[in-house]
Amino acid sequence: MEAGGDREHQARSYLEKHRIMQLLNHLTSTLLFFQPEKPRDYLIAILERLRLAKVTGVAFPFFMDNSNIVAMFEIMDTSGKGSISFVQYKEALKTLGLCTADEVLKDDGHSITLEKFRHEVHLNGAKMQKGRV
Amino acid sequence: MDATSAPHLIPPEMPQYGEANHIFEMMQNLLEQLLIYQPQDPIPFMIEHLSRDNDNVPKIVILGPPASGKTTIAMWLCKHLNSNLLTMENLIEKEFSHLASEAKNHYQKFKKVPSTLLVRLIHERLKDEDYIKRGWILDGIPETREQALMIQTLGIMPRHVIVLSAPDTVLIERNVGKRIDPRTGEIYHTTFDWPPEPEIQDRLAMPEGISEMETAQKLLEYHRNIVRILPCYPKILKVISSDQPCVDVFYQALTYVQTNHRSNAPFTPRVLLCGPVGSGKSLQAALLAQKYGLVNVCCGQLLKGAVADRSNLGELIRPFFEKDMAVPDSIIMKVLTHRLKEQDCVQKGWVLHGFPRDLDQAHLLDSLGHKPNRVFFLNVPLDSVIERLTLRRTDPVTGERYHLMCKPPPTMEIQARLLQNPKDAEEQVKLKMDLFYRNSAELEEFYVDAITINADQDPYTVFEYIESGIINPLPKKIF
Numbered sequence: 001m002e003a004g005g006d007r008e009h010q011a012r013s014y015l016e017k018h019r020i021m022q023l024l025n026h027l028t029s030t031l032l033f034f035q036p037e038k039p040r041d042y043l044i045a046i047l048e049r050l051r052l053a054k055v056t057g058v059a060f061p062f063f064m065d066n067s068n069i070v071a072m073f074e075i076m077d078t079s080g081k082g083s084i085s086f087v088q089y090k091e092a093l094k095t096l097g098l099c100t101a102d103e104v105l106k107d108d109g110h111s112i113t114l115e116k117f118r119h120e121v122h123l124n125g126a127k128m129q130k131g132r133v
Numbered sequence: 134m135d136a137t138s139a140p141h142l143i144p145p146e147m148p149q150y151g152e153a154n155h156i157f158e159m160m161q162n163l164l165e166q167l168l169i170y171q172p173q174d175p176i177p178f179m180i181e182h183l184s185r186d187n188d189n190v191p192k193i194v195i196l197g198p199p200a201s202g203k204t205t206i207a208m209w210l211c212k213h214l215n216s217n218l219l220t221m222e223n224l225i226e227k228e229f230s231h232l233a234s235e236a237k238n239h240y241q242k243f244k245k246v247p248s249t250l251l252v253r254l255i256h257e258r259l260k261d262e263d264y265i266k267r268g269w270i271l272d273g274i275p276e277t278r279e280q281a282l283m284i285q286t287l288g289i290m291p292r293h294v295i296v297l298s299a300p301d302t303v304l305i306e307r308n309v310g311k312r313i314d315p316r317t318g319e320i321y322h323t324t325f326d327w328p329p330e331p332e333i334q335d336r337l338a339m340p341e342g343i344s345e346m347e348t349a350q351k352l353l354e355y356h357r358n359i360v361r362i363l364p365c366y367p368k369i370l371k372v373i374s375s376d377q378p379c380v381d382v383f384y385q386a387l388t389y390v391q392t393n394h395r396s397n398a399p400f401t402p403r404v405l406l407c408g409p410v411g412s413g414k415s416l417q418a419a420l421l422a423q424k425y426g427l428v429n430v431c432c433g434q435l436l437k438g439a440v441a442d443r444s445n446l447g448e449l450i451r452p453f454f455e456k457d458m459a460v461p462d463s464i465i466m467k468v469l470t471h472r473l474k475e476q477d478c479v480q481k482g483w484v485l486h487g488f489p490r491d492l493d494q495a496h497l498l499d500s501l502g503h504k505p506n507r508v509f510f511l512n513v514p515l516d517s518v519i520e521r522l523t524l525r526r527t528d529p530v531t532g533e534r535y536h537l538m539c540k541p542p543p544t545m546e547i548q549a550r551l552l553q554n555p556k557d558a559e560e561q562v563k564l565k566m567d568l569f570y571r572n573s574a575e576l577e578e579f580y581v582d583a584i585t586i587n588a589d590q591d592p593y594t595v596f597e598y599i600e601s602g603i604i605n606p607l608p609k610k611i612f
Contacts, residue, residue: 014171020164023175028160035150039159044183051176 069121073114083113092117093124145479145502148401152506157398162188169288190268191216192290193390196362197273197297198355199348200308201375202382205320206297207272209383210390217264220272221246224254232257252283259289278361285365293390294366296359297375297382301352308348312337326379369394393606401482402427402603403504407576408511409569410562411518412588413595414486417511420596421484428478432487435468436460446471466497473503491572495579507603508580510573511588511595515566522562526551582607 310323
């Protein structure tokens with residue numbers, strides 16, 4: 001059934017292009033974390049802020065702020081040497097929903113330090129917002 | 134960071150919140166709409182969808198052969214659910230629509246409307262504000278598989294499809310007596326449904342096309358088409374026999390339409406079994422624990438276990454056991470919360486029985502955050518309970534438990550030495566039943582969504598009822 005396969009393919013590429021799944025995951029996690037009395041109104045408020053953020057170009061306050069990034073880094077860096085391996089870094093980005101499983105990240109041979117990790121998280125976050133065309 | 138090396142400890146409030154507010158279903162609907170319409174700008178679309186809040190609005194299709202009572206049922210459902218009815222006639226009659234007048238001309242010439250035109254009419258009508266807010270009921274559409282598929286490609290999916298069925302002979306007979314009131318459009322029958330008021334009786338007109346030959350023709354065509362339409366709606370279909378009184382058909386249709394379908398939402402059962410002594414709570418709890426991996430929490434056993442362990446709480450409880458007095462609520466709550474907070478209970482779910490016994494205990498349980506999401510009341514009449522309990526015997530040598538009626542001891546030798554537990558004496562049982570029934574009315578009021586089950590049957594039947602109560606979503610109140 002070529003027609004069916006084509007529409008499915010179309011639907012999947014739509015999801016990819018607008019990063020819908022990451023957005024929905026983020027919305028569901030915020031809902032379950034903050035547990036507002038009126039979930040619909042809360043979701044509408046978040047989406048409005050997202051829309052404004054895109055229009056005005058202001059950075060959207062992400063789920064993970066600075067202290068969370070530092071905490072995450074320290075959990076991964078068990079030996080305390082100040083840097084994490086490339087594999088750990090990739091897994092972390094996947095957990096945060098900031099990159100898909102197939103994306104190839106460049107491995108420049110050096111291990112990732114805290115500064116670089118923080119920078120990359122912010123960069124990917126901004127990319128994700130802009131990517132939501 | 135792996136979930137496998139350090140299991141994520143999800144606080145129990147999160148799944149409770151998710152279940153109570155149906156978060157999963159809401160997100161699923163949102164994703165469905167996004168995929169159907171694939172808007173260029175998803176965020177404003179999502180905002181609009183969420184503010185409409187029409188996930189639970191009725192979207193029903195009623196199909197059936199001529200004279201099966203489709204229109205009657207559709208109109209009743211409409212009135213009851215406060216929704217909008219769509220039939221072939223009122224689609225064509227719509228004013229100010231170019232498509233509608235085109236369709237009307239076609240119908241007057243050929244007695245049929247071409248499928249593409251019909252589907253476009255429906256699409257146009259369903260975009261109307263009122264239909265979005267109050268839902269819709271389609272009566273007799275789609276007529277062919279072609280129409281069904283076209284409606285689906287436009288993204289219009291009903292949530293419930295009802296198909297009425299009856300033997301052909303009944304239908305042909307019924308159709309001959311059909312009469313219509315030209316003013317209200319209601320359908321009456323010369324034998325089964327004659328209107329009481331004489332003014333209506335005078336007005337009634339015979340519709341065209343109800344002779345036996347014509348009905349038989351229409352039936353042939355219906356049978357040819359319906360076989361191909363049914364596979365289009367696999368999981369949401371229900372066939373109701375319309376060869377019964379109208380009221381019965383109506384109530385079956387109404388209950389079906391008000392149930393939600395099983396969703397894929399993650400669900401950890403937290404089951405509460407309430408019932409008098411001898412109703413089978415422990416047995417059902419053991420069966421549930423075995424089949425679904427839930428943790429069997431029996432209040433009495435917990436307390437006895439605490440005493441046997443000689444823990445701190447156990448020392449507190451022991452004097453009450455020795456004096457044969459009821460243990461105070463606060464101590465029971467401490468033991469219970471300690472058990473229910475443990476990781477295996479939170480992750481796998483639990484089955485609780487033997488507690489709460491009255492309203493205060495229920496309030497206490499609630500306030501500590503351990504709300505059950507399914508509550509069952511097992512009803513048994515007093516005589517059955519007496520029969521079940523007073524015939525229980527234990528063999529002091531082997532420890533085996535017997536029941537003189539249901540599981541008698543194999544040899545006379547064993548029967549001679551059987552002993553009865555003094556708690557199973559008739560007076561004791563009657564006392565305990567009285568105690569339970571004094572408090573049960575309040576408990577039933579407190580647990581609004583409880584399901585009552587007749588526990589006076591064999592254990593596996595009762596088990597199946599409990600299972601279906603857990604697996605199916607809780608019935609929703611009328612929208």
